[in-house]
Amino acid sequence: MNFFPTPYPDEILYSTMARYCIRSGNIKEIHNFEDLFGTRNCIAIMELPTRLDALVENMPMGTKYTAEYFIYKHTLFPFLAAFIPKERAEKIIQTMRNGEGAVSYMRIGLISNSITLNKYFRFCPECFKEDIETFGEPYWHRSHQITGVFVCSKHKIPLYNSVELIRAGNRQRFISASHENCIAEEEINYSNDLMKKMLWIAEDVEVLLNNQFGFKQPEWFRSQFRVKLIEKGYARMNNYIYQKKLKRDFIDFYGNEYLALVQSPVSVNSGSWLPDMVRNNDITTYAIRYLLLARFLGIPIADLFNTKLGSNDEDENNIDAYQELWDQRLIELSQSGLSIREIADILKSSTKTIRKATDRLEIKEFWKFNGGGKYLHSKFTNTEEFKIKRKDLRERWLELHAKYPDKSSNQIRKDNDGVYAWLKKYDSEWMEENYRRINNRVNHVDWNKRDAELLPKVKEVIKEMKEDKPERITWTTIGSKLGISGWLSKRKEKIPLTKAYIESELESLEEFHIRRIKWGIEELERQGKEMTLWNLVETAGVKPKYMKGIYKEIKQILNNRGYDCNFKF
Numbered sequence: 001m002n003f004f005p006t007p008y009p010d011e012i013l014y015s016t017m018a019r020y021c022i023r024s025g026n027i028k029e030i031h032n033f034e035d036l037f038g039t040r041n042c043i044a045i046m047e048l049p050t051r052l053d054a055l056v057e058n059m060p061m062g063t064k065y066t067a068e069y070f071i072y073k074h075t076l077f078p079f080l081a082a083f084i085p086k087e088r089a090e091k092i093i094q095t096m097r098n099g100e101g102a103v104s105y106m107r108i109g110l111i112s113n114s115i116t117l118n119k120y121f122r123f124c125p126e127c128f129k130e131d132i133e134t135f136g137e138p139y140w141h142r143s144h145q146i147t148g149v150f151v152c153s154k155h156k157i158p159l160y161n162s163v164e165l166i167r168a169g170n171r172q173r174f175i176s177a178s179h180e181n182c183i184a185e186e187e188i189n190y191s192n193d194l195m196k197k198m199l200w201i202a203e204d205v206e207v208l209l210n211n212q213f214g215f216k217q218p219e220w221f222r223s224q225f226r227v228k229l230i231e232k233g234y235a236r237m238n239n240y241i242y243q244k245k246l247k248r249d250f251i252d253f254y255g256n257e258y259l260a261l262v263q264s265p266v267s268v269n270s271g272s273w274l275p276d277m278v279r280n281n282d283i284t285t286y287a288i289r290y291l292l293l294a295r296f297l298g299i300p301i302a303d304l305f306n307t308k309l310g311s312n313d314e315d316e317n318n319i320d321a322y323q324e325l326w327d328q329r330l331i332e333l334s335q336s337g338l339s340i341r342e343i344a345d346i347l348k349s350s351t352k353t354i355r356k357a358t359d360r361l362e363i364k365e366f367w368k369f370n371g372g373g374k375y376l377h378s379k380f381t382n383t384e385e386f387k388i389k390r391k392d393l394r395e396r397w398l399e400l401h402a403k404y405p406d407k408s409s410n411q412i413r414k415d416n417d418g419v420y421a422w423l424k425k426y427d428s429e430w431m432e433e434n435y436r437r438i439n440n441r442v443n444h445v446d447w448n449k450r451d452a453e454l455l456p457k458v459k460e461v462i463k464e465m466k467e468d469k470p471e472r473i474t475w476t477t478i479g480s481k482l483g484i485s486g487w488l489s490k491r492k493e494k495i496p497l498t499k500a501y502i503e504s505e506l507e508s509l510e511e512f513h514i515r516r517i518k519w520g521i522e523e524l525e526r527q528g529k530e531m532t533l534w535n536l537v538e539t540a541g542v543k544p545k546y547m548k549g550i551y552k553e554i555k556q557i558l559n560n561r562g563y564d565c566n567f568k569f
């Protein structure tokens, strides 16, 4: 060939070769095959074409194309082979490069699962128009040729059958998309519900087509699905799967109509591809079915391939927490004067494990002291050795933090168990003050939200404190009424709305006493008691020595209510 057309975006290689044939000027189709593959003895294949090494060899000098490039970018291989094991995928690649005829679909799990492949080339009328505008000609899109994809993910409209058969006759020619064969005679309309599901799969197929995830063994996918099945209550840890519940919910999720369209029907009362897929076996099935199950279980396609599910943080944290407890207990026991064997018995470990742990925790040093019974009668924390050790470890802890300014204490302690464990045990207050928390997810509080939620509660509490027998309004009393006295006043800068309101309501002791006395006067009136100093003291609960300081105010209040105030303090 002295030229080869540049493949367009999402163009299937078959289509590029068809465009070559239009341009080659060859009168006989057979000469096109000779140009492309150097032989007449071959056929035109859409999905997984073969003889690609020969094709690249026949390209104009200096071509940058490789067989792999075509295989991954311009054939259905990345979709059809996405879920098959590496060895089989590599055989298919070999066949596509050097083989003859069609690739055995048995190899990619197609025929054994009785999927009927699309009969006609398909097209999107919008893409068709756009391609003519952009490139001057229409072409067959790769993503439109996938059996089970019904919509164009770009234009979100249905795909149409062309009149061109994919596997027609002797397949002795490549046929390009054209105005003649791409006619949308009758408009196709799917319900919104169907459309939604069709778009899901079209998008997931795009992801498969445009990524090289690398091949995995069947166990990988089974394990990925298993983790989610357990998480969602469709399986137990012991591998038991609630098949009926799974099938029922799966049908509910997709609907029978859609499942029939993608040739993957599920029936509650009989076996089907779905139970086979989650059971322990190595059958590979049509790629669409993996996508269906992944969607149903909420696994993004990239995660399905790239992220080992089930290595879950919570478990790791639990293990960490357990290890920490165990370490603490060991340090404690090592102070008790017990022998290593005795400690091993208590911790149900071997002496070897204990020795390893004491090395790791660096408790060997004071172990030796204990061995001599030195601390048996005096408290370890009162000894000189203790103070030296504490000083030393504090310094080391701070040095580590200076050395890794971006690391949290949590990360730092992973490699410095001994320092951390010892300080945590014997110097926990200092440790708390010198513990660096990097604020990403731990302890992250949305203060604005907390402020807004707190304000109405505070208002309610203050209202209550003013009714009945008045209570003094302070940060502390409000905090303890709300059960948050631990942090309320310490964090007041973070809750500006609440702070402004509380500050407007705060009372001095005098203000509080005046309020109490007003309330006391009303109370005496209500009870019909005489307005004497002692009755007021008793009812209002304000001592005479405090009343002295606010005598003027008391007199004013009493006079305003028609009493003659002649109290003597």
Ligand SMILES: [Zn+2]
Pocket (backbone or CB within 6 Å): 124, 125, 126, 127, 128, 152, 153, 154, 155, 156
């Ligand atoms: Zn389109």
